[in-house]
Amino acid sequence: MPRGLAWLLLALVLVALPHGLSFSQQEILVFLTINVLLVASYRLLTLTGEWSLGHVVIMGVGAYASALLSKRLGIYVPVAMLLGAGVAALVAYILSFPLFRMKGFYFLIGSFAAGEVIRLLWKRFRDPFGGPKGLKRIEGMPDLDLGVYALDFFEPITYYYFAAAVVAFCLWIMWRIERSPVGLTFHAIHWQDKLAEASGVNVRAYRTRAFVLASGFAGFSGALLAHYIGTINPNSFDVEQMVFVLTWAIVGGTATFYGPILGCIVLTVLNEIVLREMGFEQMRPLVYGLIMILSVLFLPKGLESVVQRVLSARKTG
Amino acid sequence: MSRPLLEVAKLTMRFGGLTAVDELSFRVEQGAIHGLIGPNGAGKTTTFNVISGFYKPTAGEVRLRGEVISGLKMSQVARRGVVRTFQHSTLFAELTVRENALVGTHMAFRPRILSALLGSDTQDRRAAQARAEEALDFFGLLALAEVMAGDLPHGHQRALGMAVALAARPEIVLLDEPFTGMNPEETREMMELMRKLRDSGVTILLVEHDMHAIMGLCDRITCMSFGKLLAEGNPQEIRNHPEVIRAYLGGARHVA
Ligand SMILES: Nc1ncnc2c1ncn2[C@@H]1O[C@H](COP(=O)(O)OP(=O)(O)OP(=O)(O)O)[C@@H](O)[C@H]1O
Numbered sequence: 001m002p003r004g005l006a007w008l009l010l011a012l013v014l015v016a017l018p019h020g021l022s023f024s025q026q027e028i029l030v031f032l033t034i035n036v037l038l039v040a041s042y043r044l045l046t047l048t049g050e051w052s053l054g055h056v057v058i059m060g061v062g063a064y065a066s067a068l069l070s071k072r073l074g075i076y077v078p079v080a081m082l083l084g085a086g087v088a089a090l091v092a093y094i095l096s097f098p099l100f101r102m103k104g105f106y107f108l109i110g111s112f113a114a115g116e117v118i119r120l121l122w123k124r125f126r127d128p129f130g131g132p133k134g135l136k137r138i139e140g141m142p143d144l145d146l147g148v149y150a151l152d153f154f155e156p157i158t159y160y161y162f163a164a165a166v167v168a169f170c171l172w173i174m175w176r177i178e179r180s181p182v183g184l185t186f187h188a189i190h191w192q193d194k195l196a197e198a199s200g201v202n203v204r205a206y207r208t209r210a211f212v213l214a215s216g217f218a219g220f221s222g223a224l225l226a227h228y229i230g231t232i233n234p235n236s237f238d239v240e241q242m243v244f245v246l247t248w249a250i251v252g253g254t255a256t257f258y259g260p261i262l263g264c265i266v267l268t269v270l271n272e273i274v275l276r277e278m279g280f281e282q283m284r285p286l287v288y289g290l291i292m293i294l295s296v297l298f299l300p301k302g303l304e305s306v307v308q309r310v311l312s313a314r315k316t317g
Numbered sequence: 318m319s320r321p322l323l324e325v326a327k328l329t330m331r332f333g334g335l336t337a338v339d340e341l342s343f344r345v346e347q348g349a350i351h352g353l354i355g356p357n358g359a360g361k362t363t364t365f366n367v368i369s370g371f372y373k374p375t376a377g378e379v380r381l382r383g384e385v386i387s388g389l390k391m392s393q394v395a396r397r398g399v400v401r402t403f404q405h406s407t408l409f410a411e412l413t414v415r416e417n418a419l420v421g422t423h424m425a426f427r428p429r430i431l432s433a434l435l436g437s438d439t440q441d442r443r444a445a446q447a448r449a450e451e452a453l454d455f456f457g458l459l460a461l462a463e464v465m466a467g468d469l470p471h472g473h474q475r476a477l478g479m480a481v482a483l484a485a486r487p488e489i490v491l492l493d494e495p496f497t498g499m500n501p502e503e504t505r506e507m508m509e510l511m512r513k514l515r516d517s518g519v520t521i522l523l524v525e526h527d528m529h530a531i532m533g534l535c536d537r538i539t540c541m542s543f544g545k546l547l548a549e550g551n552p553q554e555i556r557n558h559p560e561v562i563r564a565y566l567g568g569a570r571h572v573a
């Protein structure tokens with residue numbers, strides 16, 4: 001099948017998809033779309049070899065910033081979303097100074113601590129962050145009048161189309177970055193930071209670049225979330241959410257671009273269809289933990305390795 | 318006396334109580350193949366690590382054309398034209414041979430995110446490819462360009478390490494035991510390539526245990542032992558130097 005046709009088919013499926021779903025399933029589809037952006041941005045962060053535990057909090061920074069900018073200053077929501085992403089990137093840039101003095105395990109712990117500090121600030125300062133109760137009645141995307149048809153973004157199906165379009169654009173940007181010499185440099189740093197540095201690569205600057213870019217996209221996903229659900233609080237971005245992101249990435253595998261996305265989709269479908277329908281929703285963290293352990297034991301290279309095997313078998317066979 | 322390209326001046330590197338390099342001084346002239354030899358643990362790799370900026374020296378200086386470069390970061394030293402290879406095949410094992418060489422071109426064609434997104438860097442990308450291929454071709458690796466670096470046989474891995482360094486077009490390249498893992502035939506070819514490299518204007522500082530290669534290649538040799546300078550001279554002088562022979566216990570065997 002030629003490439004162009006495959007993409008067209010995928011686009012058609014994505015357009016048709018919500019029509020076969022119930023209202024609540026459509027809402028889940030919106031969250032899934034936002035989470036795809038989140039987990040893909042997480043992979044961008046891990047390209048240089050550092051794993052962060054603060055990524056979901058950075059997503060929250062984007063959510064809070066975008067919500068406050070539109071609420072307090074009356075900034076047009078789509079613009080506020082972009083600014084929210086910018087604030088998340090800026091916060092990441094500032095955090096990079098203490099964090100990139102550390103590597104590996106220490107970076108992991110440091111990023112967790114930094115995230116908790118940010119969450120404490122949200123809780124502590126009722127003005128402007130709303131304290132533990134967070135922000136309510138966040139502006140939604142304003143209606144868009146196309147003349148013949150007015151788009152109402154309170155409808156999950158409409159918001160899904162909007163989110164899917166911008167997420168697709170974001171994924172395209174990340175893909176191009178990874179395929180560029182910049183991406184090659186990220187990979188080089190991951191595999192051998194000493195040799196990269198000896199080749200003239202400013203390793204610290206590139207780690208910062210990956211971190212800031214990934215945080216910008218995470219912040220944007222947070223903004224997409226905030227203006228859809230209309231209410232956010234510090235617990236929307238707690239460590240439990242971070243564990244979900246880690247599980248998606250690990251179960252999917254991080255060697256390929258699509259691995260974490262695959263993990264996110266498969267586990268969300270599993271979660272929604274199997275757990276919720278069967279009434280096991282409360283046990284989600286337990287089941288996720290179990291899945292993580294099972295996948296590390298039996299599928300250490302993630303779901304992506306299964307796809308790769310199928311694809312290469314197709315090619316040779 | 319003309320100014321040397323690289324000058325190591327009273328360099329000292331201590332690790333806790335251990336003095337790995339002890340007030341070592343020597344100079345490398347432009348356009349030379351300069352050997353740095355000594356028994357195991359003499360401090361050769363440590364000297365490389367300090368020159369290349371991997372360590373900050375405890376005392377002393379490294380100067381490039383008179384400019385002090387010791388204390389700079391490794392990438393900053395590389396940008397001044399001093400590029401090194403590593404003793405143990407250090408490569409991007411999970412990248413292809415071609416991609417390895419492309420990383421070597423990093424300094425000449427700085428990747429930029431925005432131009433990569435807009436697609437306005439095609440010229441740079443093409444030039445980087447060309448330079449990477451040229452470096453691979455020089456070491457006879459072009460046919461293996463799409464192989465994973467980690468899957469190469471050992472001798473080819475050493476050659477790739479040098480190709481990565483050479484893709485950066487350094488002024489001086491520091492090679493740490495480039496001949497280990499090579500059979501005599503490969504060693505002979507590699508020696509020929511190094512002469513070609515020197516003739517093209519690249520200065521070479523070489524650490525090597527293969528005395529045959531060292532004696533056959535070097536214009537000048539510095540011998541160190543226990544971190545200290547032991548002797549310096551041309552191959553003829555070093556071969557007959559009593560201190561050198563004593564340092565390599567039973568050295569007559571090695572210092573053939
Ligand atoms: N990072 C370090 N920390 C502590 N000691 C070190 C360190 N690096 C090197 N040394 C010590 O310094 C001494 C010199 O080591 P070095 O690797 O420079 O020797 P060498 O001349 O390259 O030896 P070889 O020929 O075996 O490669 C050794 O005793 C070594 O154990």
Ligand SMILES: [Mg+2]
Nearest residue numbers: 361362363404
């Ligand atoms: Mg050594």
